[in-house]
Amino acid sequence: MDGGSSCQNPPCLGASDPICATEPPPECVPPEETQLGHYCQIVADAVTDALDFYPLPDHLMVYPAVRTREELDINSIFLHLDRLELEPGRVLDYVYDFDGMGGRPILYVRDEAAIPFATVTELIEARGDYWTSTDDVMAEIHADGTGEGFIQLALFWLLGNQFYIYWHSNYGRREVVCSRFGAEAQALMIEEEVAWGSDRYLDAADRIRRLDVNPYFERDGDRVELSIVAFWLFGGANRLTIEAMVEHPHGLEQMNRVNVVAYDPGFMY
Numbered sequence: 001m002d003g004g005s006s007c008q009n010p011p012c013l014g015a016s017d018p019i020c021a022t023e024p025p026p027e028c029v030p031p032e033e034t035q036l037g038h039y040c041q042i043v044a045d046a047v048t049d050a051l052d053f054y055p056l057p058d059h060l061m062v063y064p065a066v067r068t069r070e071e072l073d074i075n076s077i078f079l080h081l082d083r084l085e086l087e088p089g090r091v092l093d094y095v096y097d098f099d100g101m102g103g104r105p106i107l108y109v110r111d112e113a114a115i116p117f118a119t120v121t122e123l124i125e126a127r128g129d130y131w132t133s134t135d136d137v138m139a140e141i142h143a144d145g146t147g148e149g150f151i152q153l154a155l156f157w158l159l160g161n162q163f164y165i166y167w168h169s170n171y172g173r174r175e176v177v178c179s180r181f182g183a184e185a186q187a188l189m190i191e192e193e194v195a196w197g198s199d200r201y202l203d204a205a206d207r208i209r210r211l212d213v214n215p216y217f218e219r220d221g222d223r224v225e226l227s228i229v230a231f232w233l234f235g236g237a238n239r240l241t242i243e244a245m246v247e248h249p250h251g252l253e254q255m256n257r258v259n260v261v262a263y264d265p266g267f268m269y
Contacts, residue, residue: 030212033179037214040151040178040228046080047155048175051163059165061103065096066117072163074107081156085142085150089113092137095120096164103166106130109140134161142248147217150224154242157252158230170233177213177229177237184209186231193265195247202235204263210238211261222246229260236263 019247056073059065075092078084086092093111095104097120108123108130110116117123123130138157143149158176164174177183188207216227226242240255 005258011094013090030180030210031214034214036147036151037218038177039148040155040176040215043080043152043157044176044178044182045156047077047159048162050076050080054163056103056166058079058162058247060096060098063100063211064119065098065100065103065123066070067095067116074105074160074163075157077160083144083146083152084156085141085144086140090140093117094161095123095130098166100168102168103164104169104172105164106133107137107161108133109137117216138252139249141250143244143250145246147219150217150226150244151162151215151228153244153250153252154226154228154240157242158228158240172232173234174230174232177208177231178215179213183211183213190263201263204236204261207261213237213239219246227254235259237261 012059026028051072057071059068074094077092086109089112090109092107093110093116094107095117097104097106106120106123108117117126120130123133126189127133127136134157137160138153141153142261143153143157155176158174162173175182175186177186183243187209190201190208213229215229218225222245224244224246226244227239228242229237229239231237237260239258239260242252243255244250244252
């Protein structure tokens with residue numbers, strides 16, 4: 001899988017790399033938006049908008065953060081990721097990791113009838129190091145075997161924990177870009193930041209407009225390969241190559257990550 005057209009920007013290895021200060025040739029026109037790209041953007045935006053709708057509750061901005069069960073029910077994400085499912089009787093849940101300098105949800109899966117964990121400490125005591133939590137969750141999610149299903153699996157992996165993000169944890173904030181509309185939204189965001197004085201990457205908006213942001217999907221026997229673009233507020237656009245098994249457990253794994261448009265908003269949290 002080539003992961004893009006000849007208009008794909010060459011890899012950008014960081015701010016010191018001269019290629020990061022150049023733009024694609026003027027004659028380079030990115031390919032037309034694909035049906036898969038259009039679908040991917042609609043679902044990605046729906047997930048992002050749904051999770052952004054909920055402000056971080058005050059009671060989670062205290063150490064240690066304790067869930068009250070009045071917060072966002074993360075299982076609502078499956079209203080938008082409707083080609084994914086858990087085993088019957090299993091539900092998605094989270095604890096909140098707050099340390100005063102940052103805060104983010106830690107996802108896990110439990111039996112529907114089990115008493116949910118209220119704190120990060122409870123999760124660690126029961127299951128060990130929570131850094132493995134994402135892998136544990138991904139191992140329980142079933143995709144329906146279609147290209148759209150694997151797009152949704154990648155979207156869950158990238159966006160499933162992008163809510164209730166506090167302060168320094170925003171360094172990991174990201175959105176998925178699959179279409180010309182999505183690329184234009186990111187370009188306008190960059191131009192707005194530049195207008196406020198962030199001029200370190202003046203060409204980034206034009207570079208992302210010229211970028212081939214279509215996702216690419218390929219099935220090869222019992223494996224699938226997916227290439228998708230995500231935009232990090234601190235870091236810019238990255239094209240990710242992901243592999244997974246057709247049958248569950250999918251064993252989703254990032255095989256490659258290439259920075260194709262460098263960007264830094266010019267401020268620090």
